[in-house]
Amino acid sequence: MTDSTSGSALAEQTPSAEAIPDALAYLLAGGLASFARLADDAAHAPDLATRVVLSRIAAGELANMDRLERHARDLGCPESDFAALVSDFHGQLSEFDDRAVPRDWWERCVKTYIGYGVVMDVQRELVSRVDEATSDVVVDGLADNGHADYVVATMLPVLEAEPQLAARLALWGRRVVGEALGVASRVVTQNPRLAQLAGVAAPGRRADPEDVATFLGRLSAEHTRRMGRLGLTA
Amino acid sequence: MTDSTSGSALAEQTPSAEAIPDALAYLLAGGLASFARLADDAAHAPDLATRVVLSRIAAGELANMDRLERHARDLGCPESDFAALVSDFHGQLSEFDDRAVPRDWWERCVKTYIGYGVVMDVQRELVSRVDEATSDVVVDGLADNGHADYVVATMLPVLEAEPQLAARLALWGRRVVGEALGVASRVVTQNPRLAQLAGVAAPGRRADPEDVATFLGRLSAEHTRRMGRLGLTA
Numbered sequence: 001m002t003d004s005t006s007g008s009a010l011a012e013q014t015p016s017a018e019a020i021p022d023a024l025a026y027l028l029a030g031g032l033a034s035f036a037r038l039a040d041d042a043a044h045a046p047d048l049a050t051r052v053v054l055s056r057i058a059a060g061e062l063a064n065m066d067r068l069e070r071h072a073r074d075l076g077c078p079e080s081d082f083a084a085l086v087s088d089f090h091g092q093l094s095e096f097d098d099r100a101v102p103r104d105w106w107e108r109c110v111k112t113y114i115g116y117g118v119v120m121d122v123q124r125e126l127v128s129r130v131d132e133a134t135s136d137v138v139v140d141g142l143a144d145n146g147h148a149d150y151v152v153a154t155m156l157p158v159l160e161a162e163p164q165l166a167a168r169l170a171l172w173g174r175r176v177v178g179e180a181l182g183v184a185s186r187v188v189t190q191n192p193r194l195a196q197l198a199g200v201a202a203p204g205r206r207a208d209p210e211d212v213a214t215f216l217g218r219l220s221a222e223h224t225r226r227m228g229r230l231g232l233t234a
Numbered sequence: 235m236t237d238s239t240s241g242s243a244l245a246e247q248t249p250s251a252e253a254i255p256d257a258l259a260y261l262l263a264g265g266l267a268s269f270a271r272l273a274d275d276a277a278h279a280p281d282l283a284t285r286v287v288l289s290r291i292a293a294g295e296l297a298n299m300d301r302l303e304r305h306a307r308d309l310g311c312p313e314s315d316f317a318a319l320v321s322d323f324h325g326q327l328s329e330f331d332d333r334a335v336p337r338d339w340w341e342r343c344v345k346t347y348i349g350y351g352v353v354m355d356v357q358r359e360l361v362s363r364v365d366e367a368t369s370d371v372v373v374d375g376l377a378d379n380g381h382a383d384y385v386v387a388t389m390l391p392v393l394e395a396e397p398q399l400a401a402r403l404a405l406w407g408r409r410v411v412g413e414a415l416g417v418a419s420r421v422v423t424q425n426p427r428l429a430q431l432a433g434v435a436a437p438g439r440r441a442d443p444e445d446v447a448t449f450l451g452r453l454s455a456e457h458t459r460r461m462g463r464l465g466l467t468a
Binding site: 032035036039040042043048049051052055056058059060061062063065083086087090 | 266269270273274276277282283285286289290292293294295296297299317320321324
């Protein structure tokens with residue numbers, strides 16, 4: 001979607017309707033980015049059992065892709081516009097992978113745990129504001145894919161036994177979440193339609209710094225809860 | 235499977251029956267290795283459309299995994315023995331990834347095209363010799379996943395327009411298939427049960443060099459046919 005949606009089915013719908021293709025594109029880009037991150041984690045897994053678990057979780061990230069594309073098409077979003085949106089969001093999300101490069105397996109696990117969590121939180125924020133038909137399409141993709149539980153189950157005993165590692169990873173987590181929230185902030189502020197859908201901008205206006213701060217505050221709270229599950233202070 | 239299968243359901247079956255868990259483990263390891271190779275290709279794709287296609291093909295490689303594991307369990311193969319088999323085969327298959335490192339996107343495509351083809355050919359060789367119940371379980375995983383057609387469709391016009399690139403990739407293909415056949419040879423000769431199933435060793439004997447050559451000859455013929463689809467001489 002580069003500009004107007006006049007003449008399409010979107011124009012006849014509610015104000016937030018024109019942001020639906022953007023939201024769908026963000027969901028698809030998030031799935032693709034998570035697939036790549038989890039597949040890369042699988043390739044670096046310390047043992048075959050871990051590789052199998054993470055490969056499966058990675059593959060699951062793409063399960064909802066067809067439905068997202070079809071719904072965008074049904075809404076009248078031209079295929080090339082949708083692909084351009086996905087490409088933009090994917091580029092923004094990939095920045096996260098290039099920053100804060102993990103030095104070992106545990107830093108890698110924590111980075112994916114945090115980054116994946118923030119991507120999912122943004123997805124949930126957006127989906128909570130879409131119409132029911134769209135919500136029906138996307139809700140499967142928001143289901144817990146088991147990654148967080150897997151990380152908590154495998155890391156918690158290690159962290160409890162190794163306070164020095166826990167301290168290092170708590171520090172690492174603060175650095176990683178800074179990058180993740182930076183990416184989330186750019187995602188919802190640089191695209192005007194998504195900014196409006198996310199509730200951080202009034203129609204036709206730039207994102208409001210205070211609303212963005214509130215939005216990021218909610219993501220931070222979720223992050224703090226997630227770090228708590230690992231026994232780490234955010 | 236470390237040693238005897240006495241007392242298990244396997245011992246009561248046909249001579250080749252004791253090799254079925256090995257064959258299933260090879261299939262599973264092949265799927266995992268192909269997943270990793272295709273996901274890595276997706277991560278290096280020159281554009282998002284290619285990334286999407288390859289990510290999906292990668293994810294499809296794991297679709298049959300549960301059935302393979304369940305069938306091994308149903309045959310009485312202890313879970314830890316099966317995991318050890320998968321781990322062995324996966325280690326052998328991963329050697330292929332570490333050798334003949336591609337220098338650009340096209341070399342990468344050709345490497346996966348060739349390596350994936352050989353892995354699948356070995357799978358088909360093994361599956362053609364298993365019992366019907368096993369064949370029913372594994373046949374879905376042998377279905378064409380679309381990778382070969384995708385590579386041919388995207389590369390053929392490029393190769394036809396760039397004879398120098400075609401010449402370089404033909405040379406590259408010869409190097410890559412040497413590595414792939416080396417891996418295939420080790421896979422079927424180092425495991426006595428698989429060697430017997432593949433028809434390269436008599437019961438209780440080492441692999442016969444002549445039978446191994448015949449086996450590799452069939453894989454070579456398939457490879458030549460595949461290179462022909464790209465307009466390249468093997």
